[in-house]
Amino acid sequence: MRPNDRSLQSLIGTEPAADPALVFDGTPISRAEFSGKIDRTAAWLAAQGIGKGDVVAVWLVNRVEWVTLLFAAARCGAIVAAVNTRYRSAEVAHLLRLSGAKLMVVEAAFRSIEFAAILADIARADVTALQKLAVVGADAIPAHWPCVRxxxxxxxxxxxxxxQDDVDLPVLLYTTSGTTRGPKLVAHSQRTLTTHARSVAKALTLSPQRHSLLAMLPFCGTFGMSGLLAFLAAGVTIHVLDAFEAAPALKILREHGITHAFGSDEMFRRILTLTHAPRxxxxxxxxxxxxFQPGWRELAVEAEARGLPLFGLYGSSEVQALFSIGRASDAFADRIEGGGWPMSPDALVRVRDTESGELAATGVSGEIEISAPSRFLGYFNNPDATRDAITADGFFRTGDIxxxxxxxxxxxxxxxxxxxxLGGFLVAPGEVEDELKACAGVADAQVVAVDLKGNARCVAFVIPAGEPPQQEALVARLRERLAGYKVPARIYVVDGFPVTDSANGVKIQRARLRTMAMERLASE
Incomplete structure (x- = not known):
């Protein structure tokens, strides 16, 4: 293929294709209308001084502006940094600093998300590259930066x-978890995105005449974006939820005869509980x-009995979501397991024994390593982390078993x-621990994940600095700084953490901390 056949723009030139291409909140958008909106958005970006290599942070719910900004940035040679709408001030500030975004496109307001208040908690001196905000739905919002509409x-x-002709430059940055404060930025190019989109469309044998997608996952993450791009590539109509709610999802699934959807087990559980229809x-x-939640196998059995066929998946920001999926020909127990068959025929998966460092035999557990056309370019502005994540022969070390x-x-x-x-997102304990250690009265902190009433939540243990801090005050502070799903369900004050000696030094026994957390929760 010629280089421009790997551009994002090429995905909407698919023939044959269904119209409308997209439906947002009941409003259909044809492929011609969508292409025109991309043209106008590219002209708008250029008028804002955005050009090759510039980063635009996009902090929006699922709306057509999100998608046109990505495609238009690709036209201009610019880069979109995707901002999770559940982020709070510390997380937004970290992303803006690391990406060096010149412009942020932000919602004026959406339900209970206070975008202006979150931005007000970020000092302009801490985010020096950001020049202005572009507000969707208003002329301006209260902020430290100049605003345009x-x-x-x-x-x-x-x-x-x-x-721009170079489809191998970065065009989209996802956030991913790291072992230290703040997430890394996973860089993808037009080529990695479009190649993967076409592989998914082909592997699922999608047809514009027979199929439709309910897009209910956020575009700011690879799980939502990978599905969106694949179904655009297939020419299939996509019905979009601005943010997931079970009742609207159920309505669209029923009224439009949706054939495909992707989400967490909890999303599908909530949808099924709203209807008593047998099928x-x-x-x-x-x-x-x-x-992501306990009881997913039981959910899959119930869903199967009611004609809702669930398929296990695998993916990551680095190799993109929908990297692999179960097949209808698989035994049910195999089909619902995470993993499955790679979408791309050119993808390679191997497993490395974590003890010996040698490649593991079939059936032996170890770290999953992946080589595929969907693999990321690297961690943006972080060559050391990129080098550590890629093997000498080009496989991505997933960190998954x-x-x-x-x-x-x-x-x-x-x-x-x-x-x-937590909350469907991979979170590094260090993110929460660093925020806790920045609170008055906390000398040190450790955070572990536990199952609390069927939900994955985190529990924190803190060593006090002087007078023990109050849990309510710590929780209140964290709610100002972090997404709600990262805020610990409990914060326990301890004198010290359980440790063990090893050849590499003294290590904290995180497994023991999890046991302690579960014991304390049970006693309540």
Missing amino acids: FDAFDKPYPPAPPP PFPRAEVFGFAA GRLRGDGSFVYETRAGDAMR
């Missing part, structure tokens, strides 16, 4: 310069799910190390 669809601007979704074909089945598929078993899966 995002009016790309309403006001004509001079045409943008000719499209409420007769056109459902593939509903891919990530298992799994095993090969021997038939070309694999099983994801668990996350290596101590990263926590």
Whole structure:
């Protein structure tokens, strides 16, 4: 293929294709309208002084502006840094500093999210590259930065310069968990995004005439974006939720005969509880799910009995979501497991024994390593982390534990190390621990994940500095600084942490901390 065949713009030139391409809140957008909105957004970006290599932070819910900003940035040679709408001030500030974003496009308001208040808690001196905000839905919001209105669809601007031809430059930055304070930024190019989108479309044998997608995951993450791009590449109509709620999701699934959807186990559980119909979704074909909560196997059995076929998945920001999926021909128990079959025929998966460092045999658990066209370019502005994540022969070290089945598929078993899966997101304990240690009265902190009433939550242990801090005050401070799912359900004051001696020094026994947390919760 020619280089421009790997551009994002090429995804919407698919033939044949269904119209509308997208439906936002009941409003259809044809492919021609979508392409025109991209043109106008590219002209708007150029008028804001955004050009090759510039970073634009996008802090929006799922709306058409989000998608047009990504495609328009690609046209201008710019880069989009995706900001999670659940982020609070510390997380937003970290992303802005690390990305060096010149412009942030932000919501004026959305439900209970106080975008202006969160921005007000960020000192302008801490984010020196950011020049201004562009507000969707208002002329301005109270902030430390100058504001303009995002009016790309309403006001004509001079045409943008000719499209950039280099599809191998960074175009999209996802956030991912790290072992130290703040997430890393995973850089993808137009080539990695479009190649993967086409692989998914082909692997799922998508047809514009027969299929439709309910996009209910946030575009700021690879799980939501990968599905969106794949179904655009297939020419399939996509119905979009601005943010997930079970009742609107159920309504769209029923009224539009949706065939495909992707989400967490909890999303599908909430949808099913709203209907008593024995088989409420007769056109459902593939509903891919990530298992984040206890009881996911039981959910899959119930869903299967009610005609909602769930398929296990695997993915990450680094190799993109929907990297692999179960197959309809698999035994049910195998189909619902995380992992499955790689979407791309050019993807390679191997497992390395964590003890010996040698490649593991079929059926033996170890760290999953992946080589694929969907692999990321590297961690943005972090060459050391990039070097550590890639093997000498180009495989990504996932940090996940799994095993090969021997038939070309694999099983994801668990996350290596101590990263926590909270609210559907992978969270490094260090993020929460550093925020706790910055609070008055806290000398040190450790955070672990536990199952609390069927939900994954974190519990913190803190060593006091002088007078023991009050849990209420610590929680209040963390709620100002972090997304709600990262705030500990309990904070316990201890004199010290359980430790063990090893050849590499004294290590904290995080497994013992988890046991302590569960014992204390049980006693309550």
